[in-house]
Amino acid sequence: MSFDKDALSAAITKHGRVARVVVAEVQGSTPREVGAAMLVWQTPAGFDQSGTIGGGTLEFEAAKHAFSAPRLQRLPLGPAMGQCCGGAVTLLTEVFESASDIPEDIFARGPGDMPFAVKKALAEARAQGLLKPKLHGDWMVEPITRATRPLWVWGAGHVGRAIVATLAPLPDLAITWVDTAANRFPDTLPGGVTQLIAEHPEALMAYAPPEAEHLILTYSHALDLELCHRALDHGFAFAGLIGSRTKWARFRSRLRDLGHTDAQIDRICCPIGQPDLGKHPQAIAVGVAAQVISGRKITESYGERTG
Template identity: 55%
Template sequence: MFDRAGLIAACEAHGRIVRVVIASVQGSAPREAGAAMLVWDSGQSGTIGGGALEFELAAAARELRQDRRSRHALGPDLGQCCGGAVEMLSEVYDLNRARALPHDLVARGPDPMPLSIKRLMKAARNQGQLPPAQLKDGWMIEPVQPEDQDIWIWGAGHVGRALVDVLRHVPGHRLTWADTGAERFPRNVPDGVTTVPAIDLPALAAHAPEAAHHLILTYAHDIDLGLCHALLTRGFTSCGLIGSATKWARFRKRLATLGHRVDEIDRITCPIGDPSLGKDPHLIAIGVAYRLAQSTQTIPRRLETLA
């Protein structure tokens, strides 16, 4: 995906940036269409597969002053063992150009936009599905990586620790980890994870972003219920609760008694993850991570008009 936020951050830190992206692949190649790297005068980030191709294009990017498209036969031209060929697009960005990019789909090519591209964009808008990165009829199309989503993990027990261990490796998320006391967290919390000890977790829920995803798995059913009630009142993008069918049936009745409509209660998923994988904490976490990854493959509510 096109990491718009990462490109903007790179422009803010380093000024002029060249984004080098694989536009298309024929045969065998180290990376797929859409793989990209950012290059600036004193460094680079990301990878298009390493080796001679990456070295050559990174060096060329530092001298580049305007967008360039190039084709490389990996074996004959570069001596790489891959037998395929790649078409590359190198684009020069400053901060203004990066900020002007759409938030959902980036499509660019020679004017006028072909009918095939207009149809692809319309289908993406109507069906809500992100198209893969591709070069089509001379136009490069890439879905934009959504801005980081907030995930709040409620509970620092075995499942909570497994969720943090797995989700911290999944790009595109900010993790906030809450429990009733600082002593409940492990001694070494991974970088990038914000811990919040709070005696009253349901009260803390009122301060979570309305667009956050929530995973409730504390040590006490009354705290879990209080969090469900607080989050239904607060609002959320998604909410998952660990528990059995019996626990969820009881919670549904009590949440209805607390004044929540059935359609609101049904927005809470119980149990979390994929039950077919089993109840091991890390298998639960893998199921959760898979579902979150699936949720990023849809068009955001606001689709830019590119035609």
């Protein structure tokens, strides 16, 4: 878990003052782990939020009082909230009007001078590149979210929209979404998604990082084939193609004709997702999201009508 500076900045731009509530410390059984956070903003009807710290009553009360709560609160979930978890949670609540002063790597803050334990944690984290959120006394230390996995989604049809909407909240994914026209995309893009519009999208494959992951699901089989061809020439960490057994058999033959070996072609995963979940775009998106998160290659087919 880490501090999502971009999400906070976007929320401030849209809503003004934003409260951030983060699980700073846990004891025993609790709904969420240290670092789980939510953003809360005021509305004419009361408040609204994004993200979750879990726990039903805990989350509702924390959001309801986010602009008046003490900075640190330790809450036994049973006695204080009537919840059956049995543990205790310490919440850190902070109100932000700007994110410009938040560092780009590690955010350490608290009252008074920085304690030695915090200085030591920062030095070790910067030397080793590894840090977990932790409360040191009254000081909270959190790594800043960095999107470290470039994911290119080719196609903004029903399945593309469902996949992007499902994956966009994941903080480690840097999603680039490609299609041929602006009207193929939804009116509002999820936060953190980069939109690319090109009459010939296949030409953009050359600009994808070689470590990028690709999901190919355009409206055109010819375009899908060309994207697979160019991905194999360009290099990638993962490439998945939506399609049926018939489609993939034809693609394999045509990719061989284009000069690719069977070993190279086998690097492309077709179909993608979990076929047993069904063919509804949202069901496909759930399966694909699970595959992207887990890194598994799934070999079963969606069936004839998907491609």
